[in-house]
Amino acid sequence: MKRFPILDEKWTYDYGVVFKGMELVWKITGDHKYYDYIKQSMDQFINEKGEIRDYHLEEYNIDHINNGKLLFLLYEQTGEEKYKKAIELLISQLKTHPRTKEGGFWHKKIYPDQMWLDGIYMGSPFYAEYGKKFNHPKVFDDVAKQVILCANHTKDPKTGLHYHAWDEKHEEFWCNKETGCSKNFWGRAMGWFVAAIVDILDYMPEDHKDHPEIIEVFQDCIEALLRVRDPESGVWYQVLDQGHRPGNYLEASCSCMFLYAITKGIKKGYISEEKIETAKDIYKGIITQFIEVREDGLVNLNKTCQVAGLGNKEKRDGTFVYYISEPIICNDLKGIGAFIQASAETETLS
Incomplete structure (x- = not known):
C-alpha cells in the first residue's frame, strides 16, 4: 500500500489477486484501511452506470472477469447499484463467451x-x-x-x-x-x-x-x-x-x-x-x-x-x-x- 497507494492504471487481472488478499486481511484484522484500499481503487474503474473503464466485452478475454470478484464485496457493503450493474455486465460476457x-x-x-x-x-x-x-x-x-x-x-x-x-x-x-x-x-x-x-x-x-x-x-x-x-x-x-x-x-x-x-x-x-x-x-x-x-x-x-x-x-x-x-x-x-x-x-x- 505504501508503494502503490492506489491501483488504477488499467483493468488488469493481477489487481484482483491483490484485492482478494486485502479482503482477507481486512476480515482477519478488522482494519478498515484494507477495505478502503479496495474500494478506492475499484471506484477508479466503475462509474455510476456500472460501466467499467478499459473493459471491452467484445474482446472476450476471460482474464477481464477476475477483478469482478470484488464487486460482490462492494455491493454487499454499500448497496450501491453500480456494483450490481457491473456484475451483470461481466456475467453478460460469460453468457455469450x-x-x-x-x-x-x-x-x-x-x-x-x-x-x-x-x-x-x-x-x-x-x-x-x-x-x-x-x-x-x-x-x-x-x-x-x-x-x-x-x-x-x-x-x-x-x-x-x-x-x-x-x-x-x-x-x-x-x-x-x-x-x-x-x-x-x-x-x-x-x-x-x-x-x-x-x-x-x-x-x-x-x-x-x-x-x-x-x-x-x-x-x-x-x-x-x-x-x-x-x-x-x-x-x-x-x-x-x-x-x-x-x-x-x-x-x-x-x-x-x-x-x-x-x-x-x-x-x-x-x-x-x-x-x-x-x-x-x-x-x-x-x-x-x-x-x-x-x-x-x-x-x-x-x-x-x-x-x-x-x-x-x-x-x-x-x-x-x-x-x-x-x-x-x-x-x-x-x-x-x-x-x-x-x-x-x-x-x-x-
Missing part, C-alpha cells in the same frame, strides 16, 4: 478453441459466487463443467500434473498434436488452477452432483504437486518437474498459490490435517527463499515470473527454454497478491 464444442470457455477470443488452466481462476470463482449470491443454481452446472473439462483435457496420467493449456483442434504450434496439450507443467498455471478450485468450492452446494468430483480433482492436484516439491527449499520450481535442469529456478507466485490452496483446503476439510506441518514448512520456505526486508522496512517479494503464455508470438512455444526465458522480477502484483492470500490463510491455521 465463445466455447469449445464441449462447452468450455475459450481463454480469449484471440486464442480460439483453447482452454488454459489460468482461465479457470479468471472466470469460474466469480461465476460461482454469482450463482450463489444471486440465486442462479444452474450456474453451478456450468462452473463444474469448466473445471472438469479443463482437468480431463490437461491432466498427465503419469505424473498427475496438469499441462498449461489444451487446444481442442490439436493444431497450435505449441501443442502435442496427439493430445492437444502444451508441452510442460508451468508452476503458476497449476497455481491458478488449484486456487480457483478451492475458491469455487466456497460457493458450490455440497449436494451438487459434481461436488465430489471437483474435490477429487483438487486432492489429486495437491498430491501431484507435493510429489514434485523441492525437498531442500520446501517450495516449487518454475517448471514443476524439472528442478534438476540448468536455468530452472524456485518461483514465488506458484509456491504462494500452492500454499494458499493447501492451507485453505486443510481448513475446509478437503485435505487431511496431517498436512498442517507441511503447510508450515512451505511457508518457512517461502519466507526464506523469496522474502527480503529492506533497511527502510519495506518488504520485497523476489523471484516471480513476470508473465508466460502460449501462442501469439513464436517464442511462446511452451518449451522448457521458453518458460525459463521470461523475465524474473521483484514485487510483481500477482506474486504479492498470492503471498498475501497465502500468509493470511497460513497464519490463521490452527
Whole structure:
C-alpha cells in the first residue's frame, strides 16, 4: 500500500489477486484501511452506470472477469447499484463467451478453441459466487463443467500434473498434436488452477452432483504437486518437474498459490490435517527463499515470473527454454497478491 497507494492504471487481472488478499486481511484484522484500499481503487474503474473503464466485452478475454470478484464485496457493503450493474455486465460476457464444442470457455477470443488452466481462476470463482449470491443454481452446472473439462483435457496420467493449456483442434504450434496439450507443467498455471478450485468450492452446494468430483480433482492436484516439491527449499520450481535442469529456478507466485490452496483446503476439510506441518514448512520456505526486508522496512517479494503464455508470438512455444526465458522480477502484483492470500490463510491455521 505504501508503494502503490492506489491501483488504477488499467483493468488488469493481477489487481484482483491483490484485492482478494486485502479482503482477507481486512476480515482477519478488522482494519478498515484494507477495505478502503479496495474500494478506492475499484471506484477508479466503475462509474455510476456500472460501466467499467478499459473493459471491452467484445474482446472476450476471460482474464477481464477476475477483478469482478470484488464487486460482490462492494455491493454487499454499500448497496450501491453500480456494483450490481457491473456484475451483470461481466456475467453478460460469460453468457455469450465463445466455447469449445464441449462447452468450455475459450481463454480469449484471440486464442480460439483453447482452454488454459489460468482461465479457470479468471472466470469460474466469480461465476460461482454469482450463482450463489444471486440465486442462479444452474450456474453451478456450468462452473463444474469448466473445471472438469479443463482437468480431463490437461491432466498427465503419469505424473498427475496438469499441462498449461489444451487446444481442442490439436493444431497450435505449441501443442502435442496427439493430445492437444502444451508441452510442460508451468508452476503458476497449476497455481491458478488449484486456487480457483478451492475458491469455487466456497460457493458450490455440497449436494451438487459434481461436488465430489471437483474435490477429487483438487486432492489429486495437491498430491501431484507435493510429489514434485523441492525437498531442500520446501517450495516449487518454475517448471514443476524439472528442478534438476540448468536455468530452472524456485518461483514465488506458484509456491504462494500452492500454499494458499493447501492451507485453505486443510481448513475446509478437503485435505487431511496431517498436512498442517507441511503447510508450515512451505511457508518457512517461502519466507526464506523469496522474502527480503529492506533497511527502510519495506518488504520485497523476489523471484516471480513476470508473465508466460502460449501462442501469439513464436517464442511462446511452451518449451522448457521458453518458460525459463521470461523475465524474473521483484514485487510483481500477482506474486504479492498470492503471498498475501497465502500468509493470511497460513497464519490463521490452527
